[in-house]
Amino acid sequence: MMKLFAALLLLAVAVNAQMTCRLEQQRIPTEWIGLNDKTGQCLEEMRKQIQMEINASNIYLAMAAHFSRDVVNRPGFAEHFFKSAREEREHGSKLIEYLSMRGQLTESVTDLIQLIDVDVKVESGADALRQALELETKVTKSIRSLIKTCEKSPNWYHLVDWLTGEFLEEQLTGQRDLAGKLSTLSKMMASQGALGEFLFDKQL
Amino acid sequence: MKSFIAVALFAGIIAMASAENYACHTNVTVGCTNNVQTPVICHARFGGIDNVESGIQSYINLNLHKSYQYLLMSAFYNSYQKNRPGFNKLYKSMSDRSFDDAIELIKHVTRRGGQVDFRAISQHPNSIAQSKLKLEEDELHSLGIALDIEKTLTADATHVHYQSTHGRPHDPHTAHFVEEKYLGRQADSVRQLSGYVNDLSKIMNQRDPSLGVYLFDQYLEKQ
Numbered sequence: 001m002m003k004l005f006a007a008l009l010l011l012a013v014a015v016n017a018q019m020t021c022r023l024e025q026q027r028i029p030t031e032w033i034g035l036n037d038k039t040g041q042c043l044e045e046m047r048k049q050i051q052m053e054i055n056a057s058n059i060y061l062a063m064a065a066h067f068s069r070d071v072v073n074r075p076g077f078a079e080h081f082f083k084s085a086r087e088e089r090e091h092g093s094k095l096i097e098y099l100s101m102r103g104q105l106t107e108s109v110t111d112l113i114q115l116i117d118v119d120v121k122v123e124s125g126a127d128a129l130r131q132a133l134e135l136e137t138k139v140t141k142s143i144r145s146l147i148k149t150c151e152k153s154p155n156w157y158h159l160v161d162w163l164t165g166e167f168l169e170e171q172l173t174g175q176r177d178l179a180g181k182l183s184t185l186s187k188m189m190a191s192q193g194a195l196g197e198f199l200f201d202k203q204l
Numbered sequence: 205m206k207s208f209i210a211v212a213l214f215a216g217i218i219a220m221a222s223a224e225n226y227a228c229h230t231n232v233t234v235g236c237t238n239n240v241q242t243p244v245i246c247h248a249r250f251g252g253i254d255n256v257e258s259g260i261q262s263y264i265n266l267n268l269h270k271s272y273q274y275l276l277m278s279a280f281y282n283s284y285q286k287n288r289p290g291f292n293k294l295y296k297s298m299s300d301r302s303f304d305d306a307i308e309l310i311k312h313v314t315r316r317g318g319q320v321d322f323r324a325i326s327q328h329p330n331s332i333a334q335s336k337l338k339l340e341e342d343e344l345h346s347l348g349i350a351l352d353i354e355k356t357l358t359a360d361a362t363h364v365h366y367q368s369t370h371g372r373p374h375d376p377h378t379a380h381f382v383e384e385k386y387l388g389r390q391a392d393s394v395r396q397l398s399g400y401v402n403d404l405s406k407i408m409n410q411r412d413p414s415l416g417v418y419l420f421d422q423y424l425e426k427q
Contacts (some may be wrong), residue, residue, distance in 0.1 A: 105282070
């Protein structure tokens with residue numbers, strides 16, 4: 001009897017000392033998420049948009065690295081593209097936070113972002129601005145199509161409003177800024193290419 | 205004796221002369237006398253940049269890679285089911301730090317006349333670093349993953365330092381840069397995370413650690 005008691009006590013201590021790493025999942029209602037998105041298309045495209053922003057960030061990093069080189073020596077362009085790279089990463093991060101706010105990303109986050117190789121060839125400052133403008137146009141198109149998808153039944157009203165108000169706003173002003181820069185630079189370079197680019201870089 | 209000093213002095217002057225480099229001047233002279241079509245280009249490369257360039261490249265790749273891993277870890281702890289603002293904050297700050305590090309390293313290598321190749325940015329010689337971790341882990345596991353990541357980053361920084369001090373020629377500028385920017389801070393980071401893992405592991409060593417994990421998360425949030 002005494003032995004059994006001791007054994008039980010030992011067992012109790014052993015159980016007590018056991019590490020419990022996984023906390024039990026609590027049952028939280030999910031009605032508040034309220035997204036009967038059976039096709040999952042909107043979510044799928046949101047995930048793709050996140051990856052697209054990260055790729056854009058890497059492309060801008062590659063451009064910034066190019067303009068930082070001693071043989072290129074355009075510190076103004078380099079800083080401009082480092083800043084763009086940070087902004088694109090920030091966009092990706094904001095989209096992720098939005099999904100969390102809407103009750104998503106409780107699982108399968110590992111595949112959300114991949115680091116993808118980018119091949120960027122830049123001829124000149126003007127060429128880089130042209131490529132950046134093309135890239136932003138592509139991103140804007142993608143956001144527009146994302147909005148379209150998320151407007152379908154069930155309508156993610158808030159997401160659509162947020163994408164339109166915050167993301168499209170930034171895309172449009174960003175595109176206008178790039179187009180203006182490209183226009184000024186092109187005019188400066190019309191007859192004095194190298195000098196034009198040199199001066200423009202210092203103003204950036 | 206006098207003649208010996210003279211010889212030594214002469215040898216010294218020869219050595220200095222041979223160490224001096226007229227490549228750029230020669231380039232310019234050749235370019236200007238021959239009326240070449242393309243502009244003359246001179247390089248900033250000196251010292252042991254050849255020895256450290258590849259190491260810095262892979263350290264950049266690793267930083268970007270880990271920055272996004274940390275970003276996803278922070279996202280996971282920001283979900284309503286996890287809801288751990290402390291863990292979210294910790295991993296987000298580490299993600300930002302690694303991204304900033306990548307940019308600093310790009311600036312360093314280009315300052316020295318090097319370049320960065322983004323065509324293989326996803327590659328890293330350390331295959332463990334490349335292997336895909338499952339990031340949807342519980343709190344204690346995630347701290348363990350973070351500690352391993354910090355050690356991997358430290359090992360890469362140490363590797364660049366080794367290349368800069370053991371290559372011929374040395375690259376003291378890079379060695380100093382790595383010491384000042386990374387080695388000390390990485391040691392702190394590794395130490396901090398190992399402390400976190402051990403604390404949390406002790407707190408969790410019981411049947412129901414849920415309140416303990418909550419308090420630990422609160423603690424992390426205040427850091």
